[in-house]
Amino acid sequence: MHEPGSQLIGYSSSAEGKQTFQAFNPLTQEWLPQSFREATIEEIDRAVTLAAAAFSIYKKAAAAQRAAFLHAIADEIIAAGDGLINTASAESGLPIARLQGERDRTTGQLRLFAELITEGSWVNARIDNGPPDVRQLQLPLGVIGVFGASNFPLAFSVAGGDTAAALAAGCPVVCKAHPAHPHTSHIVAGAIRAAAEKTGMPDGVFSLLHGATIATGQQLAVHPLLSAIAFTGSFRGGKALYDTATRRPSPIPVFAEMGSVNPVFFLPGILKEKGETLAGQFLQSLTMGTGQFCTNPGLFVTQAGSDVFLETLQKNIVSLPAGCMLTQGILEAYNKGLAQLQQAGARVLGKAQAHSQQAAPALLQVNVQQALADPALCNEVFGPSSMHIRAESTEELYRLAAALEGQLTATIHGTEEDLRQHAELVDILREKAGRIVINGFPTGVAVNHAMVHGGPWPATTPAAGTSVGTAAIYRFCRPVCYQDFPAYLLPPELQNNNPMKIMRLLNGKFSKDALP
Amino acid sequence: MHEPGSQLIGYSSSAEGKQTFQAFNPLTQEWLPQSFREATIEEIDRAVTLAAAAFSIYKKAAAAQRAAFLHAIADEIIAAGDGLINTASAESGLPIARLQGERDRTTGQLRLFAELITEGSWVNARIDNGPPDVRQLQLPLGVIGVFGASNFPLAFSVAGGDTAAALAAGCPVVCKAHPAHPHTSHIVAGAIRAAAEKTGMPDGVFSLLHGATIATGQQLAVHPLLSAIAFTGSFRGGKALYDTATRRPSPIPVFAEMGSVNPVFFLPGILKEKGETLAGQFLQSLTMGTGQFCTNPGLFVTQAGSDVFLETLQKNIVSLPAGCMLTQGILEAYNKGLAQLQQAGARVLGKAQAHSQQAAPALLQVNVQQALADPALCNEVFGPSSMHIRAESTEELYRLAAALEGQLTATIHGTEEDLRQHAELVDILREKAGRIVINGFPTGVAVNHAMVHGGPWPATTPAAGTSVGTAAIYRFCRPVCYQDFPAYLLPPELQNNNPMKIMRLLNGKFSKDALP
Incomplete structure (x- = not known):
């Protein structure tokens, strides 16, 4: 194991930084004992340079070898046992059961990508x-800088979906650990390191850098040998990386998932049918994980005549349990965000009780005119609050939908009659979001082949990508074509006899056949 | 027909601009009589706003309707007859036969995209x-701004590959005509307009804007209703659009193909075998179309012992015919570029004769040390010149290859023994280019399914794209997923019974089967 508190640069520990920071336990309100060194510019440079050297070896590793590496990471994460879960809980305040589920998601993602590249x-x-004779395939892009998210210390962090997708594609990863869970990051990095060693991966295929200030990430983002950045977090953080990366002498893509309000439209027919049930389900989706999901329903819309639904929400919100948030900063931003919305004219529909270190679930309300006049009323407040907007007519509902910014998700609840009568709403929302949900809730992002976790600006950049599901791998690739290559120089995927038995587009037709 | 010299905004002419410009015939050295108005800010706004309105209709057009539109454009271009070809020749100085071939390429591209979306x-x-239940497909991005290139007044211009790909995807196009061939652009826009009318496309599915200054393009690039930009041209032009588009309040992608030097590596064995033949073929590739191709071989590398090849080049270059260039500006940039390379230390290996209005084919030379010390020696000089770099050893050859910037293409000439001995060269070059050619020449870009016309910065932005071939369509799409949708709301491509009989990924397996 490498020394806790230091950087992991390939297979080696490095402890050159003088600045240190500690993590905070939001449940006990105590600083955790282990201190972590902020990576120096030299350490960042060494990590990326080593990763670039590893790339020349790793990109040639057979799919089976990369798959073995991914499976081994999953195995090592499980082997890290309760220590990992307890550390993650101490650093995030998230319950043990939730983190156990998140661990399953994390290992499941790694194994799904392993299966994808094996096929x-x-x-x-x-x-x-x-x-x-022209033959094309997707090749790995190069060294990827991965920025872990605070809200999923396992599944969207060090060995999360971005790392799994990049390693599957054949790209080394330099990960910037989220400063809210450095010890969790350290343990997971140790698991990746052990897996790399056991499966014979080149030194530098993975590195972990710590940093509590913005400087570490910015220095990583400008490194000339970095090929792309993957980020999950706030709009401010993602935008700062985007600005840096697009202004480099040699710009690189930034795949930033920056969250959204995930509007939910409740149509009149279904509210009449089961307004009370939906109110309960909505509050459950809203307050799950203290509302700390990118897909949390932060905005919901009804039309006139939804009284039972709204009354049930109002009645139930006050008695919902308040929750602990991931960090002090997130809690402060939540309370500040709610205050700002009220200052901007939102009225409080209902709010739960909470002591000063907890986030109280809250429902606010504005009308369509207010929302259209001041788009900030539709901004994300990360946490268990949602803005209710009441539309007086279908036309007003459409106008509001059309005015929304880009979203990760958009949801509609409606009976068949509702949905047929509001066909235009689906049409409007498909321009606004990467995923449209009918009669469900946006929280809970399935990891499969068809998932899209992405959407138009400012939800993500670029719109054409997903950070969840197997299609996430394409962010870390580019197409290359080989013209008139002799057989002995072609990669197996492009050889006439199709040794991997993969599906290919032969002269425009899908086929697994060999070429004569 | 709309009025020559004016903008085409949807189905209407608009002639509000006061500033005008004319095209220049580089062969006769005369200004052409027709004057063209520079589009005003209001006209640009009207074109994009109308396109955004058209999008809401056009995106719902069935694939068969969009395909009919693309075929109709091809038909109308052919119907424009000799008038189009003669106009293009007068505005570009390109020979009639070349433009007839380019017209075939243009209509072929349109029909290939029509077939793609029909399938x-x-x-x-x-x-x-x-x-x-999660179902994903690619949906059109929105209004695309297309910037035509000067060097292919038909195939990479108004109805060129970018427009064909965008319209196929379901995106309306607002095209900024290249000011070097405004009348050609006008005629082609008329063909698109006629095709749109005949096939019942919405007003605004296509617009053409003129402008000789940078302002028109910049104003188009910042329009809030624009979703992406496609550009083919110089690095300076592409970079300016990239900077503008990435600094918008809501950034949009720029797919800019900005050219490259397209290095050609001649390995020792093959030069011994057929140095003379290769010298002849190389000069033909270099001077085709007066070297005005994005894939022109502007750099070539040999190792010691390539005397016959170099002597043949030197002997033959002097007697090659000089050529007319597309514009006065391109000719001036060519001569200035050659002078700068000489000032930077390149020696002239050989140069043809030319009068003052022609570009003389030229071969320059530096050694590897010079090239590594001053990367500007490897910069593109658009036109019929190429820089020879002599490597003293294979190690030096690799070092040079590794130092190259991103390229559209890279080429290797070698015997089987050469290629086996230089396997690392293929490996280095696959990180540098979107297309690698063995024993061929980079000029001539086949339009098919496997082609990649793109590459790492500064060749294109982003690296992960192609502007030629059917994969070019993905630049103008984004994935959207539908979760738990009732059957009656799903697009045909995602319906259980697979009415279009397309290949789909069902639970991770390719299949054309219906779902039970």
Whole structure:
């Protein structure tokens, strides 16, 4: 194991930084004992340079080897046992059961990507045998800088979806640990390191850097040998990285998932049918994990005549339990965000009780005119609050929907009659979000092949990507084509006899056949 | 037909601009009579606003309707007859036969995209039928701003590959005509307009704006209703658009193809075998179209012992015909570029004769040390010149290859023994280029499914894209997923019974089957 508190640069520990920071336990309100060194510029440079050297080896590793590495990471994470879960709980305040579930999600993601690359068709092999003979496949982009999120210390952090997708694609990862859970990050990095050693991966295929200030991330983002950045977090953080990366002498893409308010539209028919039930389900979705999800329903819309639904919400919100938030900063931002919305004219529909170190679930309310006049009323307040907007007519509902910014998700609740009568709403929302949910709730993002966790600006950048599901791998690739290559120089995916038995596009037709 | 010299905004002409410009015939050295108005800010706004309104209709057009539109554009371009070809020749100085070939390429591209969307599998439908039931497909991005290139007045201009790909995807296009061929642009826009009318497309699905100054393009790039930009041209032009688009309040992607030097590596064995033949073929590739191709071989590398090859080049270059360039500006930049390379220490290996209005084919030379010390020696000089770099050893050859910037193409000439001995060169070059050619020449970009016309910065932005071939369509799409949708709200591509009989990824497996 490498020394706690230090950087992991490839297979080596490095402890050159003089500045240190500690994590805070939001449940006990105590600073945790272990101190962590902020990475120095030299350490950041060494990590990326080593990763670039590792790339020249790792990109040539057979899919089976990369898959073995991913499975080994999952195994090592499980082997880290209760220590990992307890540390993550101490650093995040998240309950043990939730973190155990998140661990399953994390190992499940790693194994899903391992299966994807073992099957092999994901490279999108395309062959036009000409003349000229032109053959295309997706190749890894290079060294990826991964910025872990605070709200999923396992599944969207050090060995989370971004790291799994990048390693699967053939890209080394330099991870910037989220300063809210440095020890958790340290343990997971140790698991990746052990897995890399056991499966014979090159030194530098993975590094972990610590830093509590913005400087570490910025220095990583400008490194000339970095090829792309993956980020999950706040709009401010994602935008800062985007600005830095696009202004480099040689710009690189930033895949930033920056959250959204995830509007939920409750149509009149269904509220008549089961307004009370939906109110209960909505509050459950809203307060799950103290509302600390990128897909938390921070905005909901009803039309006139939704009294039972709203009354049930009002009645139930006050008695909901308040929750602990991930960090002091997030708690402060939550309370400040609620205050700002009220100052901007939102009225409080209902609010739970909470002591000073907890976030109280809250429902606010504005009308469509207010929301259209001041778009800030529809901004995300990260936590268990939601803004209710009451539309007087379907036309007003459409106008509001059309005025929304880009979102990760948009949800509609409606009976068949509701949905047929509001077909235009689906049409409007498909321009606003990466995922549209009917009669469900946006929280809970399935990890599969069809998932999209992304959406138009400011939800993510660029809109054309997903950070969850197997399609996430394409963020870390680019197409390369080989023209008139002799057989002995072609990668297996493009060879005539199709040794990997993958699906390919042969002269425009899908086929697993060999070429004559 | 709309009035020549004016903007085409949807189906209407608009002639509000007071500033005008004319095209220049580089062969006759005369200004052409027709004057063109520079689009005003109001006209640009009207074109994009109308396109955004058209999007809400056009995106719902069935694939068969969009395909009919693309075929109709091809038909109308052919119907424009010799008038189009003669106009293009007068505005570009390009020979008639070349432009006839380019017209075939243009109509061929349009029809290839029509076939692609008629077949339908391109949407990458993915279904995981859960629970939750999640279904993904590629949807059009919105209004695309297309910036035509000067060097292909048909195939990379108004109805070129970018426009064909965007319209195929379901995106309206607002095209900024290249000021070097405004009348050609006008005629092609008329063809698109006629095709749109005949196939019942919404007003605004296509608009053409003129402008000789940078202002028109910049104003188009900042329009809030624009969703992406496609550009083919110089690094300076592409970079300016990239900077503008990434600094908007709501950034949008810029797909800029900004050219490259397209290095060609001649390995020792093959030069011994057929140095003379290769010298002839190289000069033909270099001077084709007076070297005015993005894929022109502007840099070539040999190792010691390539005397016959170099002597043949030197002997033959002097007697090659000089050529007319597309514009006065391009000719001036060519001569200035050559002078700068000489000032930076390049020696002239050989140069043809030319009168003052022609570009003389030229070969320059530096050694590896010079090239590594001053990367500007490897910069593109658009036109029929190439820089020779002589490597003293294989190690020096690799060092040079590794130091190159991103390229559209990289080429290797070698015998089987050469190639096996230089396997690392392929490996280095695959990080540098979007297309690697063995024993061929980079000029000539096949339009098919496997082609990649793109590459790492500064060749294109982003690296992960192509502006030629059917994969170019993905630049103008984003994935959207539908969760738990009732059957009657799903697009045909995602319906259980697979009415379009397309290839889909069902629970991770490729299949054309219906879902039970």
